[in-house]
Amino acid sequence: MKLLYKFNLVLLLIFALGWFATAQLTRRVLQDNAxxxxxxxxxxxxxxxxxxxxxxxxxxxxxxxxxxxxxxxxxxxxxxxxxxxxxxxxxxxxxxxxxxxxxxxxxxxxxxxxxxxxxxxxxxxxxxxxxxxxxxxxxxxxxxxxxxxxxxxxxxxxxxxxxxxxxxxxxxxxxxxxxxxxxxxxxxxxxxxxxxxxAVPQREAEHAYALIMGGMGATFGVILLAVNALFYLLVLRPMNRISRIADAVSAGRLDAEHFDIKGKDEIAVLSKAFNRMRRSLEKAMALLA
Ligand code: HEC
The missing domain is CATH 3.30.450 (Beta-Lactamase)
Known part of the structure; x- marks a missing residue:
């Protein structure tokens, strides 16, 4: 299963459980108050x-x-x-x-x-x-x-x-x-x-319930979108690129594009290590040739 699917599955599961528990609790508290x-x-x-x-x-x-x-x-x-x-x-x-x-x-x-x-x-x-x-x-x-x-x-x-x-x-x-x-x-x-x-307090309780659950649903939705976007931009996209380049280099194509990511995060560290490995590989190949 793709990483993104796994991530989403776990997030959705947590959200669903949180949603269910909040719904039960909120409804009870609001109705009791009413x-x-x-x-x-x-x-x-x-x-x-x-x-x-x-x-x-x-x-x-x-x-x-x-x-x-x-x-x-x-x-x-x-x-x-x-x-x-x-x-x-x-x-x-x-x-x-x-x-x-x-x-x-x-x-x-x-x-x-x-x-x-x-x-x-x-x-x-x-x-x-x-x-x-x-x-x-x-x-x-x-x-x-x-x-x-x-x-x-x-x-x-x-x-x-x-x-x-x-x-x-x-x-x-x-x-x-x-x-x-x-x-x-x-x-x-x-x-x-x-x-x-x-009737009136009950209707008000229902209204407050709908607002709270709607707000919570919208927040879940935004979190889900943001996590997906960040995960894609910061992790998946550079990883796809690095694996494409690694594929090309391993097939002997030394003209494959350079992979250069600035910064200090884990992907940047990986990119530096990869580039070092690639340079050593290219030197070794040159020696062999
Ligand atoms: C002076 C007479 C009198 C005394 C003493 C009296 N009542 Fe009454 N009571 C009435 C009358 C007349 C009514 C009807 C009033 C109406 O038209 O609503 C009534 C009505 C009631 C009602 C409403 C139900 C019904 O019968 O229509 C209750 C309950 C009641 N009385 C309780 C009491 C209690 C308890 C006491 C003692 C603390 C008491 N009453 C003393 C004359 C009296």
Whole structure:
């Protein structure tokens, strides 16, 4: 096999291995980053929902205490406040949503849908679970959800969610007596679920991946061309010439062209040695003649 082929074969093999390893690693890192970014968006939304809940129970509800005696105001309910404020965000960004999904909700809009029921069930089956994330397909593209359990850890919740008899009449007038009752202390009754779109960060990750791999491919290509050109100009071409001249000299053609390469590299050293050998040969031939 020719030297150039051997060189190229080894280079290509190294490049192919490097390419494959880089591709795997880059893709994993980029996708992990994209996911981490989306999860941090979701966490931030979850924190915002918690803030809206706290604000409502600590600051809004006390202000409404008097009005609540005669009329039930959903605005005093933390769950309502968080859901409503995120509905506004949802209108502007339909891919983002927040829901307090319950198996048996007071407000029917909070009822779990199929996949949310699975999430709630997981929290019910594993009391130690504090948070769940997962991906699912939606008509608008892939979406990531972050979920936290809603556990009844405060006896005061039961004032409105245990039995219709215990609940304020004003509340029953608004919500009826059929839903949102029968919750028990310690029970996981639902889950806060934040959904954020995955498509944009995933597309950005794909784009970065294409750029990195394209850049790497182009660099490989240029290195391959440069190595081939240098190898040809500095090694192969002088070697072909020297072997042509050696052929001619060995066939007794003393008029063969001179081979003279200036410099200090190995080929120049070889050319000098060759010329010395040629001169000795010519002298020896002259002596014989
Ligand atoms: C004063 C009555 C009252 C109390 C006390 C109360 N809730 Fe509610 N809760 C409601 C009402 C009314 C709704 C429905 C609000 C709406 O229309 O979105 C609701 C909704 C919810 C929801 C959303 C699911 C659903 O049922 O629609 C969750 C979760 C929830 N409450 C949890 C709790 C927890 C946990 C506590 C105790 C810390 C609590 N609630 C205390 C009245 C109450």
């Amino acid at each position: 996911k981490r970014e989306v999860v941090s968006h979701a966490s931030l939304m979850m924190e915002a929902a918690m803030a809206a809940r706290d604000y409502t129970s600590n600051e809004v509800k006390p202000l409404l205490a008097k009005a609540l005696q005669t009329q039930f105001l959903p605005q005093s309910v933390p769950s309502y406040a968080a859901t409503q404020s995120f509905n506004k965000l949802h209108q502007a960004h339909p891919d983002y949503s927040y829901k307090e999904a319950a198996l048996n909700p007071t407000n029917p809009r909070d009822r779990v849908v199929d996949w949310e029921a699975d999430v709630v069930q997981q929290f019910r089956d594993h009391a130690e679970l504090k948070e769940l994330t997962g991906e699912r397909q939606t008509p608008a593209g892939p979406s990531l959800y972050l979920a936290r359990p809603i556990r009844i850890s405060d006896g005061r919740c039961l004032a409105c969610h245990s039995t219709p008899a215990a609940a304020p009449a004003t509340m029953k007038a608004l919500y009826g007596s059929n839903n949102g009752f029968g919750w028990k202390l310690g029970e996981t009754i639902g889950s806060q679920i934040v959904s954020v779109p995955l």
